[in-house]
Amino acid sequence: MNDELKIVFLGTGAAIPTLRRGLPSLAIIKDNRTCLCDCGEGTQLRILQAGLHPSKIGYIFISHLHGDHIFGLPGFLSTQQMMGRTNALTLFGPKGLKKFIEHVREISEFTLDFSLRIVELEPERQKFQVDDFIIETSLLEHRSLCYGYGFFEKPKPGKFDVEKAKVLDIPPGPQRAALKQGNTIFVHGKEIKSDDVLAPPIPGRAIAYCSDTRPCRNAVELARDCDVLVHDSTFAEHHKDKAHESFHSTAGQAAEIAAKANAKKLMLWHISSRYDEDDEREMLAQARQVFPESYLSRDFAEIKIERPKNI
């Protein structure tokens, strides 16, 4: 089992695609399984261009129903059907997502032979398991109902200490296997706990995805101590008013969220098409004044996330 965890940015722009930045979508890939966050128009082609396998996408997390975040869904679904997909797909998103998919399917007459489950979230914070992650949802502050998603990898059991096992007279076999799985066993009437022979668990990694929001407390809470925060950074500082009016954040505000949350790294995301590369460098500089570990997300860039070391 490969322990690699990475984010692949498929589109990092906002609202309008440009030659440099496509519409919002990113992939979180672990153990050959992929979660997609948002699915702007063109995402299915970007998945191909990035060399990813669409059939390995088991879950799609939709932040909100504005077109730039969902107009790639119908094409993704119909292509998966035409490619003969058999494995299930689950979509998470705000109320209205089911209706959107149903209407589009009705008009364009496409059937789905694989299992498609659409989970419409409630505004209250929710927590559920998906693959190797605990997912947390949190309502952000946008014009329409918009959810942030936290991906919290479960801790990995610590390494089994063979020498300690020998000293405790535990022979190779089912008793060692039970300890590796976290169970308590009895050897010669003596209780042995898994902690006695396992190194401390290796903490899981955490990614917080906060698209399309004003700076808000929920984003800070969702991103608490995370390894990577991907945060709305639609505007530069001199457009702070525009950011507020349109329920978005500036790069500097995203950096404040990252600092308050004690995140390890911030990826500036959802960058307006009005800015050229010089403007974006300026936005990055503004963010780094507040939070030095800020980076510009770029289409097709990959970020590998290392597992934190034991303390």
Place this chain on the structure above:
Amino acid sequence: MNDELKIVFLGTGAAIPTLRRGLPSLAIIKDNRTCLCDCGEGTQLRILQAGLHPSKIGYIFISHLHGDHIFGLPGFLSTQQMMGRTNALTLFGPKGLKKFIEHVREISEFTLDFSLRIVELEPERQKFQVDDFIIETSLLEHRSLCYGYGFFEKPKPGKFDVEKAKVLDIPPGPQRAALKQGNTIFVHGKEIKSDDVLAPPIPGRAIAYCSDTRPCRNAVELARDCDVLVHDSTFAEHHKDKAHESFHSTAGQAAEIAAKANAKKLMLWHISSRYDEDDEREMLAQARQVFPESYLSRDFAEIKIERPKNI
């Protein structure tokens, strides 16, 4: 006034996008004004990549409501709104097009401040004027209601013969202008018709767009004597059965339509993602055996269409 007429292919694939062929869309450009035929997912980005101006698109002709032909429409419209478009846009297409746009707008909450007119066509052949073209619609043979479109440029008045005008004693001024506009005038009591001083009219050019169809008589009629026929060519000859079952054509069948219609040039279009470049060369060879002026359409290729010479 520039007399150039060209087709720019934006996406030339079928159903599923590939790295070589995007989803169906092409632009017909004359005098700085553009008509779009179909709008597959990703078309708005391809318009930018081709260096075209989306605000100059005044009309979009939708062949049918299958996803690969319409899933780019919502994004195109919302981007036009965000770019501050003010000029009107008209969509033509089958019944259901209005409902599609209404549903998507409702779910993703986008308003339009420019005038959007949606014309749902009747299955009977229709004829109407759009810019400098007479448009003819014709029902094709597909699984869902699918229209072919003929673009027939109006003839251009012949050149005014100044020498003849002098001989006929017509002074420069309003009388000459009237003749240039095709009117009859009287000079010294003598009737002079515009034909007396104008060279014969220069015939207009004609493009026939027949996406997604089995070979059918209506396609032949629409393409009669046209300069360029863009025709469904989803399959190669050894997949003739698949073509029939799925209401598409093979490259050879497209060539037969072009030959029967006496078209000047055939662009093989809507090519299945199952074929590689070698297969496509074979499809082209199959078409050329029947109709030598066959060509493979390619994404971002431009075809200039010369005005026919007077006979």
